[in-house]
Amino acid sequence: MARPRTMFEKIWQDHLIREDEDGACLLFVGRHLAHDGLYHGFNFLEGRGLALARADQTFATPDHGISTLSHRLDDIVDPVQHRVVKALQDNAARHGFTLFGLEDPRQGIVHVVGPEQGLTQPGLLIVCGDSHTSTHGALGALAFGIGASEVCHVLATQTLWQRKPRTLRVTVDGARPAGVTAKDVILAIIARIGANGASGHVIEYAGSTIRDMSIEERLTVCNMSIEAGARAGMVAPDDKTYAFLKGRPFAPTGDAWALAEAHWRSLPSDGGAVFDREERLDATLFAPMVSWGTNPSEVAPITGVVPDPADAAEETARAAMQRSLDYMGLAAGMRLADVAVDQVFIGSCTNARIEDLRAAAAIARQGRAVVPVMVSPGSTLVKRQAEAEGLAQIFREAGFEWRESGCSMCCGMNGDLVAAGKRCASTSNRNFPGRQGPGSRTHLVSPAMAAATALSGRLSDPRDLMGAA
Amino acid sequence: MSAEPFVALTAVAAPIHRPNVDTDQIAPVRFLRRPRGEGYGTVLFHDLRFHADGTERADFVLNRPAFREARILVADENFGVGSSREQAVWALVDHGIRCVISAGFGDIFFNNAINHGLLLVREPAATLAAVRQQLDAAPGTTVAIDLESQTWRLGEQPARRFEIEAARKRRLLSGLDEIDMTRQLVREIDAFEAGYRARRHWLFQVT
Numbered sequence: 239m240a241r242p243r244t245m246f247e248k249i250w251q252d253h254l255i256r257e258d259e260d261g262a263c264l265l266f267v268g269r270h271l272a273h274d275g276l277y278h279g280f281n282f283l284e285g286r287g288l289a290l291a292r293a294d295q296t297f298a299t300p301d302h303g304i305s306t307l308s309h310r311l312d313d314i315v316d317p318v319q320h321r322v323v324k325a326l327q328d329n330a331a332r333h334g335f336t337l338f339g340l341e342d343p344r345q346g347i348v349h350v351v352g353p354e355q356g357l358t359q360p361g362l363l364i365v366c367g368d369s370h371t372s373t374h375g376a377l378g379a380l381a382f383g384i385g386a387s388e389v390c391h392v393l394a395t396q397t398l399w400q401r402k403p404r405t406l407r408v409t410v411d412g413a414r415p416a417g418v419t420a421k422d423v424i425l426a427i428i429a430r431i432g433a434n435g436a437s438g439h440v441i442e443y444a445g446s447t448i449r450d451m452s453i454e455e456r457l458t459v460c461n462m463s464i465e466a467g468a469r470a471g472m473v474a475p476d477d478k479t480y481a482f483l484k485g486r487p488f489a490p491t492g493d494a495w496a497l498a499e500a501h502w503r504s505l506p507s508d509g510g511a512v513f514d515r516e517e518r519l520d521a522t523l524f525a526p527m528v529s530w531g532t533n534p535s536e537v538a539p540i541t542g543v544v545p546d547p548a549d550a551a552e553e554t555a556r557a558a559m560q561r562s563l564d565y566m567g568l569a570a571g572m573r574l575a576d577v578a579v580d581q582v583f584i585g586s587c588t589n590a591r592i593e594d595l596r597a598a599a600a601i602a603r604q605g606r607a608v609v610p611v612m613v614s615p616g617s618t619l620v621k622r623q624a625e626a627e628g629l630a631q632i633f634r635e636a637g638f639e640w641r642e643s644g645c646s647m648c649c650g651m652n653g654d655l656v657a658a659g660k661r662c663a664s665t666s667n668r669n670f671p672g673r674q675g676p677g678s679r680t681h682l683v684s685p686a687m688a689a690a691t692a693l694s695g696r697l698s699d700p701r702d703l704m705g706a707a
Numbered sequence: 708m709s710a711e712p713f714v715a716l717t718a719v720a721a722p723i724h725r726p727n728v729d730t731d732q733i734a735p736v737r738f739l740r741r742p743r744g745e746g747y748g749t750v751l752f753h754d755l756r757f758h759a760d761g762t763e764r765a766d767f768v769l770n771r772p773a774f775r776e777a778r779i780l781v782a783d784e785n786f787g788v789g790s791s792r793e794q795a796v797w798a799l800v801d802h803g804i805r806c807v808i809s810a811g812f813g814d815i816f817f818n819n820a821i822n823h824g825l826l827l828v829r830e831p832a833a834t835l836a837a838v839r840q841q842l843d844a845a846p847g848t849t850v851a852i853d854l855e856s857q858t859w860r861l862g863e864q865p866a867r868r869f870e871i872e873a874a875r876k877r878r879l880l881s882g883l884d885e886i887d888m889t890r891q892l893v894r895e896i897d898a899f900e901a902g903y904r905a906r907r908h909w910l911f912q913v914t
Contacts, residue, residue, distance in 0.1 A: 255899045256892070260873035264892065266903055268910065278743060278793070286886070294911060303740065318740045362910070369791040369815055385793035385819035387885075395889050397896055400818075401872065433727050434785035434811055467788060469814050490909035498909045533727050533788075554783060554836065558726050651736045658759075670731040670789060672754050 242508035244405050245474055246440045249380040249505070253363040255397060265398050268362040271374075272298035272335075272389075273348045275367050277322040279389030280329045289333070292396040296335035297357055300326050301347045303652050306614045306641035309340045319652060344487075346617020346643045349373040349587035353457060354617055356486025360475035360502040365392060370587050370667065371470075372463040376456035377483070378475030378505055380440070383464065403469045404514035406439040407507075410447040412522040417701035419597065420455035421589060421665070421684035423447065424462045425527040425537045430519060433535040434467035439515065441471045442507065447521040448473055453482040454593045461588045462667050465534035474506035528574055528697055529669045529682040531562035536669070538574060540687065540699045546570035565671050566679050567661070574697050577681070580660040582611040582692040583674075584638070584685055586648035589665035590616030592623050594685040598665075599629040601689035601703050607637040608695040611688075612654065614646035638692065650674045663691040710824030712882035713854055716805055718778035720850040720861070721768050722839035728782060729789035730816060734798040747794055748801035769802075773846030781839050781850070782809035784832050787816030796823050806852055808859070810835055821875055824882060826852065828859060828869045854879060 243251075255264040272279075276298060283290070290296065303319035311327070314320040323340065330337035338344035338351060345351070349370050352358040360378030365371065367389040374381035384398065392398055408427055441463050448456065456473045463471025480499055483489045490498040525539035536559075538545065547559035547570060563570065568577065584590070584598050595615060613633050615621035621643050624630050630640045647654040648666035650673060656662040658677025665688050666673075669680040683691065686700035693703070738750040756767050763770045769777060780786075780799075786809035787795060796819045799807070805825060810832035812820075820827050830838075838861055842848055845862070852859040854876060858866040871879075878885070889896075904911055 253903075255896055258874065262872075262874040264889065264896075266896070266899055268903075268907070275739075277740065281743065288886070322740050359910070361907075367791060369789065371791075383791035383815050385791050385796070385815060385822070387793060387822035388818065391886050391889065394886050395896065396900070397889060399874075399885060399889070403814075434788050434813065437785075437811055437814055464789075467785070467813065490912070494909035494912060501907070533729070554726060554832070557724075561725060649736055651739065668729075668731070668789065670729045672735055673731050676735070676737075676754055676759070 242510040242512070244507040244511045244513060245378065245442060245472060245505050246380060246405050249361055249363060250402065252361065261401055263400050263402055265363060265400055267295065267365050267392050267396050267398055269357060269364050270296045270392050271348050271352050271357065271364060271366040271371070272296065273368065274300045274303045274322045274326045276329065276389065277325050278386040279367060279393055280325070282386065282390035283393045288394045290335065290393050293334040295396060298326060298330060298335060299338040299345050299348055299351050300340055302645045302649055304340060304644045305652060306644045306646045306654055309345065309642050311340055316653065343618045343622065346620065347587045347590065347645055349461065350591060350616035350620065353377060353453070354486070354619060356483050356489035359483065359489070359498070360479060361505050365398060369464045370461050372468065373457050373461040373587055375463070375470050375472035376453060376460040377479050378472060378502065380470055380472065382470040404439045406436055406441045406468070406515040406517065407513040408441050408443050408517045408519070409445040410443065410519045410521050411445040412447060412520050414447060414521045414524060417526055417686070417704050418524045419526070419684040419686060420451060420458040422524055422527045423521065424459045425529070425534065425682065426524050427519060428462060428466045428535050429537050430517060431466040433465070433533040436463070436466040436468035439468050441466070441468045442513070443471060443473050449476065452593060453478055454591045457591065458588055462534065465667060475502050526684060526687055526699055526701065528687065529680070530566065530568060530574060531559070532565050532669055532671050534667065534669060534682060536562055537682065540574055540697060542574055544568045544570055544572045544574065575699060577697045578661070578695055579609060579663045579681065579691055579697065581609050581656065581662050582607070582688050583647040583662055583664040583666065584611065584688050585614035585616070585646045586666040587616065588667045589685050590614060590620065590643070592620050594665065595620070595624045595629050598685040598689040599632040601686055601693065601700055602636040602638060603632045604703050605636065605693035607692040609692060611638040611692040612641055612647060613638050614641040615643045617643050647674055650678070656680070663688050663697060710822065710882045713805060713824050713826050713879040715853045716778065717849050717851040719774060719776050719847055720779040720781050720842055721774040721777035722842040723768065723780050723782040724839060726783040727785045727788060730787055730792050730795040730813065731789055733787065733795040734792055739792055739794050743797065746801050747797040750794065751798035751802040771846065778803050778805050779850045779852070780804055780807045781835055781842060782807055783835060784810035786812050788813035791815045793819045793822070796820050796825055800825055808835065821878055822885065824879060826854065826879055830869065
């Protein structure tokens with residue numbers, strides 16, 4: 239009998255062109271997804287006089303640098319961002335790859351668009367010049383972020399040199415308590431593993447809690463794998479995955495569907511497959527989470543308090559914690575639910591799909607925002623669906639600002655910013671110093687907690703407003 | 708990309724005392740869209756190095772006289788975590804940094820570094836804490852690195868050996884261009900691709 243293999247190993251081997259004696263592996267890239275940051279990769283390519291190798295395996299949409307006030311190119315006021323977004327259009331026209339452009343309804347955040355269009359499929363090796371490419375693993379793909387030189391290598395050759403990562407299975411079992419979202423689950427996982435604790439590993443999320451999640455919830459979990467330092471995150475495809483994909487524009491049809499599905503069903507890790515590392519968590523112990531510090535492992539339950547650096551095990555950790563608290567303007571022992579915020583952001587590749595917006599709207603309909611709130615849907619199709627379902631109306635009536643889709647306030651480069659010293663409850667993925675603007679203070683939260691916080695002006699436990707509608 | 712080869716280097720080393728130096732701190736997002744040719748040296752640690760008005764923060768290590776010429780950083784742990792932005796590497800090398808020693812690195816940053824001749828050396832956190840203390844005690848102390856023998860040493864102290872994967876070492880020593888190397892494998896790639904397209908044909912039937 240063949241040695242049992244992990245899902246990661248199966249996909250790796252299916253894309254492995256060669257492995258050199260020193261462990262350098264040349265991989266074939268199934269699909270290359272891209273956004274306006276592709277600018278540098280194409281500049282490198284053209285600077286060397288090279289052509290795009292595989293236009294039919296390259297798909298792009300503008301997201302990082304675009305305005306969420308308008309999707310007209312000329313409404314991008316920053317000339318630098320205007321240039322790179324226009325360059326994406328020009329490169330698509332010149333090189334012939336598929337572009338879901340600014341005014342195309344299929345536009346969106348690339349990590350929302352891939353699954354939405356059915357480009358993301360089980361068993362694929364997907365790369366993109368963005369660290370949150372780990373998102374796509376939720377459908378059983380091996381997907382990871384790469385830098386501009388690697389992007390250029392993929393553009394030129396459709397291949398990539400990598401060393402084989404190790405595997406880490408994170409098993410989460412048990413029913414989530416009411417009000418605990420996928421965001422809370424991944425924050426709890428990152429708190430356990432540490433900010434770079436999964437470095438060099440690909441995570442496979444397993445266990446009943448993950449299996450019971452919707453595809454969109456799994457996308458949220460896999461999205462933040464990089465915040466634990468992992469190369470990628472994945473979930474075994476199952477009937478939910480196939481149902482999610484069926485009928486999507488780039489999903490196979492007819493006889494091809496049956497062949498594809500047969501392949502997909504062969505992908506889950508074999509019984510007895512050995513992982514290099516294992517972590518187990520009990521979801522029945524989870525609570526809604528919020529970050530208090532400056533990396534995504536610095537989180538606590540919303541019912542808790544700001545931790546005390548004096549409790550840290552050693553001096554470096556104590557100093558790092560203190561620096562986080564100083565930056566965040568928090569004191570040890572403060573109740574997190576007493577922390578007042580200046581604004582709220584609902585959006586990003588982590589939490590801007592339709593289920594996220596429904597969860598936020600279910601809270602928003604119960605009150606009115608007392609601080610500025612911006613909602614940016616993950617794609618233009620999500621935006622349209624939210625409008626058709628009446629969610630946009632709920633947000634507007636609650637005083638939430640309803641924007642166009644894009645990376646918006648997650649990445650701080652398109653005009654959607656948090657001012658210096660201001661505090662933002664955000665459904666995004668990074669609370670790094672300056673991430674949402676120089677001097678900005680970010681608290682990572684779920685969409686439900688973001689909406690609850692908007693209504694009270696303080697970090698708020700969404701469970702107090704759940705079931706009340 | 709071809710890079711300046713890295714063979715040996717003796718230069719002032721600067722201590723970076725904080726862990727989890729993410730790529731947003733190394734290269735803040737608002738500078739990422741400038742063309743590569745315009746240079747990223749001033750971007751490095753921008754918001755830690757400069758006040759909002761553009762003047763230097765005197766207390767930041769690279770602004771102190773003894774460390775202005777530093778070409779080596781001795782960090783803590785988890786250096787270069789976060790975003791995939793290669794600009795973090797460009798900022799370091801354009802400022803003149805050729806080597807970072809840390810107890811761990813972000814994976815994508817680690818891969819990006821090799822494409823620009825930036826040597827990354829892993830050492831245990833405790834070793835690095837002691838080295839940083841010595842750099843604080845005697846600012847301007849040099850570190851000497853020899854890639855061929857895989858050794859580095861602080862001042863006149865005994866040399867320490869470090870591990871580096873053979874492929875990375877070869878590329879750093881030669882500065883060889885990866886795309887040129889890969890393109891020599893075109894027949895092997897084409898043969899693989901023909902098989903891939905046959906067995907995963909549904910990926911290529913989209914209109």
